[in-house]
Amino acid sequence: MKDKLARLFTIRTKFEVFLVIYALALGAVERGRVYLEIYPNFGGKLLFVACTLVVFVAGGKLIDAVDADRERERDG
Template structure:
């Protein structure tokens, strides 16, 4: 079980950046879909929310990696 758990644990900043990149690709695609489905200001606002969520999540992921490294013995 530990080996499987290790596969889903972000241990380095490089892995964190890969996860953030994947989140950004998905958010950009979702934003395009929102702008297509909701033309005008509403679609642009939803697309902006998608990208903003990536910035917030990315910051938390990087902070978590730093905190994990700091508290690890």
């Protein structure tokens, strides 16, 4: 039962990765918008950019992980 539940939260394909990246981006932009309201000057802009850049870093790591898993399955 634990394995079936864990399988639900496993990202296997690039399409699933892109869906996760999209969800992360939506959340990051919303959080950045809130930061712009709270800190209207340079600080808010800096936090907005930081929120959105994290999505690029996480997205790259997710895509690399799916590619590595696919190569491992193919080789082994």
